[in-house]
Amino acid sequence: MTTATRTRPTSSTFQVEQLTCSIGAEITGCDLGEVASDADLFAELRALLVHHKVLFFRDQNITRAQHVALAQRFGPLEDHPVVGSDPDHPGLVRIYKDLVSPPEHYENAYHCDATWRENPPFGCVLRCVEAPPVGGDTIWVNMVEAYRRLPATVKDKIANLRARHSIEASFGARMSAEQRAALHARYPDAEHPVVRTHPDTGDEILFVNSFATHLVNYHTADNIRFGIDYAPGAANLLQYLISQASIPEYQVRWRWTPNSIAIWDNRSTQHYAVQDYWPAVRKMERAGIIGDRPF
Template identity: 75%
Template sequence: MTTTTFAPATELIRAERLTANLGAELFDVDLAEVARDDALFAEFHALLLRHKVLFVRDQPISRADHVALAERFGTLEDHPVLGCDPDHPGLVRIYKDLDSPPEHYENAFHCDATWRQNPPMGSVLRCVEGPAVGGDTIWVDMVAAYERLPENVKERIAGLRARHSIESTFGAAMPPERRAELHQRFPDAEHPVVRIHPETGEKALFVNSFTTHFTNFHTPENVRFGIDYAPGAADLLQYLISQATIPEFQVRWRWTPNSFAIWDNRHTQHYAVQDYFPGVRRMERAGIAGDRPF
């Protein structure tokens, strides 16, 4: 197991753990104040590193304060497919209405935008409007997922790298010319299969639904004959991706209006459960630019 030293809590913010691995709900805190107060933000940041995803209810803060909180972590980034709030660049609108195109599904385990060369550090997500039932989101601790892998699998994936694609995911429903243009703007990114968190030093399994294939699997150590290549690599990749579906690594959050989730994208995945039709689900997300995985 990885030994990680976290900054000591100063107890400015009350946090209650939701599972043994990840997730904590915060109480008696105003996120607008966290955005403005250095001591509160330092405590908030420490809690995020410790719990990986933080949840807060009843936060009727302004969009400007939502953006300000996210900007305490770093520069915000837009999304090439999803629309942004016109008055707050970087605040992405994820609105699922009755007239939303059916191909705009959202139920896949993923880290946000790993098709970028520098995937996001994290996100601050608010529920603007939710359905009466359904529409939960699941987060997954990919540090725990890596640590619980069999040792022979850890040895096999050490040093492996993989491609992540927007073309084969967001671009799949587009006409060929638009898909090609999207790929030209965002060429496939190559990342390590096991990522080291830059702040905690933890190792995390770093493949998800944006991952298409390994880039350095086809070596004499792994392939005797050509027949070994496709099943060997594909089966291993699907096995690794499937680790996110294991309930022991998950926490599930029931949304209410003006509730927030703040997560570290570097060592979690998430899954928006699309079980609420004909309900409406409107979310707003501030995504925080990150660094190149290593």
């Protein structure tokens, strides 16, 4: 699908500073606590989100209840199967990297949240509670642009391909065999198109990331002459597609400060949490919004 050029949304209420040519805008003149309770302000904000794909805000001293209320404007919230939710605010996940916890680096991969779900998240609202003095940035990637700039031959090859996405192969890797089996039974692998369509804009999106384990419908007479075309041919193709997220021209990088907030469209982006700050502390709280099934 080729999408016609769309008019860039304007805002009569907020000040919008585009951060890169590809993705991201910082919004000022905005109280997200007020947006959470005002339908007109929220509609304006949502239009900016769909266009810029990730929005950033500073100095948002909102409560956890306001954080949840803002995220619920987009849709129902989801729980995280490993981390769980704040007991007083269902749907709000605490991601605390502090001195009590050992350093973990499993997040150091470009990913789209929870594509192992049949319905991956619509997006997330992430608030910084405590930031390290240096480091701990997050990078977001425009996967619409990543698809648009693929070679035509690659687009033709992946047009009808589908990929399997797994939580067992990622979060489950540290678990015992019995725990992995239970996790897989609760969250079976999901299958999604390699190129999905954005339900709001019609944009085509490259939709494979570090949760994708393999291409499920590659082994056909059109693609396979000899075994090498499948193994490692299919895996090489998948890794090539996943690697597109690492191209700087598609990215924006955000430095966190306390009470800064990012809202992103999980359907059209990937992100990478840079873990370069240990032993400093980084505490984040995230509300993930349930999404639709990719098509």
